[in-house]
Amino acid sequence: MEEWHLPWHGTCLCGQVKMKITAPPVDLAACPCTDCQKLTSGPYSLSLLLPSDGLEVTDGTPVEGELHAENQQMYCPHCKNWLFTRMPGLRFVNFRPGMLDSGNWPRPITGTMNRERLPFAETGAEFSFEGFPAPEDYGPAMAAYADYGARPPAN
Numbered sequence: 001m002e003e004w005h006l007p008w009h010g011t012c013l014c015g016q017v018k019m020k021i022t023a024p025p026v027d028l029a030a031c032p033c034t035d036c037q038k039l040t041s042g043p044y045s046l047s048l049l050l051p052s053d054g055l056e057v058t059d060g061t062p063v064e065g066e067l068h069a070e071n072q073q074m075y076c077p078h079c080k081n082w083l084f085t086r087m088p089g090l091r092f093v094n095f096r097p098g099m100l101d102s103g104n105w106p107r108p109i110t111g112t113m114n115r116e117r118l119p120f121a122e123t124g125a126e127f128s129f130e131g132f133p134a135p136e137d138y139g140p141a142m143a144a145y146a147d148y149g150a151r152p153p154a155n
Contacts, residue, residue: 005154006024009100009101011099012078014078018058020058021054021056021095022055025048026146028046028049028097028109028110028149029049030125031044031045033112033116040082043118044121045096046096048106049093050092054093055095062074062075065082071088083099090135102152108125110125110127111125113129113132115131126141127140
């Protein structure tokens with residue numbers, strides 16, 4: 001755990017929602033699906049896949065987005081910044097690494113939903129899936145991320 005230099009801290013754009021990460025991620029993925037393109041207004045979103053109990057909101061109260069789909073996109077109620085996504089039935093949360101105070105190190109190792117990728121959007125992800133892989137298919141990517149995935153510098 002020391003290798004990860006935890007805990008990490010992050011905030012939304014306006015600073016009203018503050019978060020702390022206390023558990024290392026198990027994967028860092030880029031998703032270029034059309035939903036993520038619309039949510040980010042970019043070619044893909046980045047997600048640090050964290051154990052659910054490894055993310056703590058320390059100040060403010062995120063709200064669920066208006067989409068009200070199966071997955072719950074959580075936002076700052078003031079600046080509307082997309083912070084993280086809860087996935088019912090899974091023990092993980094997808095945290096947006098751009099919220100990290102020191103967020104210049106994340107590099108995806110997994111790419112999902114590549115069938116919807118814009119032609120110019122390259123992520124450099126080592127493991128690539130045309131759709132969302134079944135949970136058991138994440139094993140090799142998660143093992144690789146644990147072994148040599150991007151790590152933050154020491155504080």
